[in-house]
Amino acid sequence: MTNNxxxxxxxxxxxxxxTPVLENVCLCVPERDFLALLGPNGxxxxxxxxxxxxxxxxxxxxxxxxxxxxQSVRHLVGYVPQETNPNAFFPIRVxxxxxxxxxxxxxxxxxxxxxxxxEVVKETLKCxxxxxxxxxxxxDLSGGHRQRVMIARALAAQPKIFxxxxxxxxxxxxxxTELYELLKELNREKTVIVVSHDLNVxxxxxxxxxxxxxxxxxxxxxxxxxxxxxxxYHCPVELVTHGRIPHRVLQExxx
Amino acid sequence: MAxxxxxxxxxxxxAAAFLASIACGIVGTLVVVNRMVFLAGGIAxxxxxxxxxxxxxxxxxxxxxxGIAAVSSGVLGFTGIRARYRSxxxxxxxxxxxxxxxxxxxxxxxxxxxxxxxxxxxxxxTILPSDLLIIxxxxxxxxxxxxxxxxxxxxxxxxxxxxxxxxxxxxxFYYSMLFFCAGTIVVLMRFVGLILVIALLSIPPCMVEPxxxxxxxxxxxxxxxxxxxxxxxxxxxxxxxxQAGPTIILVASGTFILAELVRRISKNYG
Numbered sequence: 001m002t003n004n005x006x007x008x009x010x011x012x013x014x015x016x017x018x019t020p021v022l023e024n025v026c027l028c029v030p031e032r033d034f035l036a037l038l039g040p041n042g043x044x045x046x047x048x049x050x051x052x053x054x055x056x057x058x059x060x061x062x063x064x065x066x067x068x069x070x071q072s073v074r075h076l077v078g079y080v081p082q083e084t085n086p087n088a089f090f091p092i093r094v095x096x097x098x099x100x101x102x103x104x105x106x107x108x109x110x111x112x113x114x115x116x117x118x119e120v121v122k123e124t125l126k127c128x129x130x131x132x133x134x135x136x137x138x139x140d141l142s143g144g145h146r147q148r149v150m151i152a153r154a155l156a157a158q159p160k161i162f163x164x165x166x167x168x169x170x171x172x173x174x175x176x177t178e179l180y181e182l183l184k185e186l187n188r189e190k191t192v193i194v195v196s197h198d199l200n201v202x203x204x205x206x207x208x209x210x211x212x213x214x215x216x217x218x219x220x221x222x223x224x225x226x227x228x229x230x231x232x233y234h235c236p237v238e239l240v241t242h243g244r245i246p247h248r249v250l251q252e253x254x255x
Numbered sequence: 256m257a258x259x260x261x262x263x264x265x266x267x268x269x270a271a272a273f274l275a276s277i278a279c280g281i282v283g284t285l286v287v288v289n290r291m292v293f294l295a296g297g298i299a300x301x302x303x304x305x306x307x308x309x310x311x312x313x314x315x316x317x318x319x320x321x322g323i324a325a326v327s328s329g330v331l332g333f334t335g336i337r338a339r340y341r342s343x344x345x346x347x348x349x350x351x352x353x354x355x356x357x358x359x360x361x362x363x364x365x366x367x368x369x370x371x372x373x374x375x376x377x378x379x380x381t382i383l384p385s386d387l388l389i390i391x392x393x394x395x396x397x398x399x400x401x402x403x404x405x406x407x408x409x410x411x412x413x414x415x416x417x418x419x420x421x422x423x424x425x426x427x428f429y430y431s432m433l434f435f436c437a438g439t440i441v442v443l444m445r446f447v448g449l450i451l452v453i454a455l456l457s458i459p460p461c462m463v464e465p466x467x468x469x470x471x472x473x474x475x476x477x478x479x480x481x482x483x484x485x486x487x488x489x490x491x492x493x494x495x496x497x498q499a500g501p502t503i504i505l506v507a508s509g510t511f512i513l514a515e516l517v518r519r520i521s522k523n524y525g
Contacts, residue, residue, distance in 0.1 A: 053420060055416060055419060055420070074419075074420050074421070074422050075421075075422055077420055079417070079420050081416060081417070086413065086414040086415075086416070086417070087288070087290075087412070087413050087414065089464060089465065090288055090412070090413050091288070091464055091465075091467045091468065091469060091470060091472075091473055092409070092413055092468075092469060092470065093468050093469065096409070096469060097413070100406070100409070100410050100413070100414075100417065100421070101421075103406055103407070103410060103418075103421040103422070103423065104421060104422065113406075135468070137468060139465075153417070157421075
């Protein structure tokens with residue numbers, strides 16, 4: 001029964017300084033879930049994502065990714081960071097950034113990228129509409145294109161699970177839809193976890209929603225009706241929250 | 256007249272300059288793209304403590320300076336990883352502490368120390384054939400390192416977070432970079448001295464960073480530029496009878512300023 005749970009967090013607590021960002025977080029994500037993480041700024045969405053992939057270590061509690069310590073299964077993870085400009089003026093071309101996705105850990109020293117790697121990267125670049133820009137320096141690209149490069153790098157890794165931190169924050173509508181269509185297709189085999197504020201676009205793709213605001217409330221597919229999500233069309237996404245606010249879309253959590 | 260006496264020595268200096276350019280081109284590139292110029296400055300100045308130790312305890316110069324440079328780069332690397340936001344203040348502290356230790360130890364050593372200046376500002380006349388071997392060895396290690404781990408070094412430098420997820424041991428590469436930086440600084444001490452070394456590590460990469468397409472290309476172009484600066488600087492210093500170290504630096508910075516002016520003008524009228 002637990003064999004199809006890919007991500008399991010138990011009583012996770014994390015703090016950067018004294019006030020905890022996350023507390024008593026429990027989360028179980030089944031295989032092939034398409035999970036949207038929602039929540040206000042400072043609610044801990046990015047922190048949660050980083051804990052899931054082992055970039056941050058929780059102060060208490062346990063994290064299991066594919067039943068193991070996240071650090072040991074990093075080769076199965078595709079990560080799109082929120083920051084699309086890690087080193088703005090770095091002399092590197094688009095194609096080299098995407099090739100980086102093919103490193104995937106322990107593949108032996110002196111190993112060059114194989115023909116398969118180049119083929120995968122070519123496909124990914126074409127798919128992301130970046131093939132014509134492949135030899136451009138990353139610093140010459142617009143913010144939207146840079147974000148596509150970050151997504152392409154994660155796709156090129158061909159991971160089993162995607163963690164995307166606001167992957168559509170700076171891309172146009174057309175690409176946004178394209179990306180979600182692609183993720184929907186990938187979702188047939190892979191698990192997708194995405195932090196996003198565009199719930200109205202996301203609503204037709206996600207299978208479940210988790211609300212992150214120091215604690216995490218998971219709403220599975222069964223609980224989440226199309227109707228409930230559609231209601232989000234009528235109000236700003238920030239209002240998708242719990243308790244006192246009148247625009248409540250999700251069922252209230254039991255304490 | 257002096258030239259033909261010096262011709263075999265000049266050959267030695269040119270060979271040493273060529274080998275030093277390689278180390279300087281590789282390490283300078285990594286230092287600049289990883290935004291660690293200040294850190295490199297800290298290592299270079301703290302290494303002066305090694306000069307003091309060598310004087311006071313009568314130890315050989317090269318290993319003492321290298322030892323102190325390596326220790327301080329280790330400490331700086333540790334603080335850089337553990338408390339990144341505090342690291343620039345800690346660099347400042349180590350920078351001055353190392354130099355102070357050097358000065359005090361030299362004060363405590365009896366006798367006249369006129370040659371202390373040569374460690375601060377360089378003195379090409381102190382280059383020995385054995386130095387060629389040391390610089391050559393450093394080049395060999397550096398070239399092997401960047402050839403074997405090019406993908407990893409690129410990933411770590413461009414996006415350490417992603418490199419971590421890709422399963423690369425980021426801190427190992429970070430420490431290696433710092434240790435190689437320490438080694439290169441000590442090697443360059445002969446040419447330009449500990450105080451001036453930072454210019455040679457930062458000027459060529461700073462000039463070419465906006466125009467090269469890759470890190471690999473940057474290594475080559477910086478090596479070439481460094482060699483040009485060395486030769487032009489050495490010739491100028493011979494001609495005017497200036498000290499070689501500062502002359503090399505002024506040739507480099509003069510070229511930098513000129514190139515920057517040309518770039519700006521051509522941008523406005525192009």
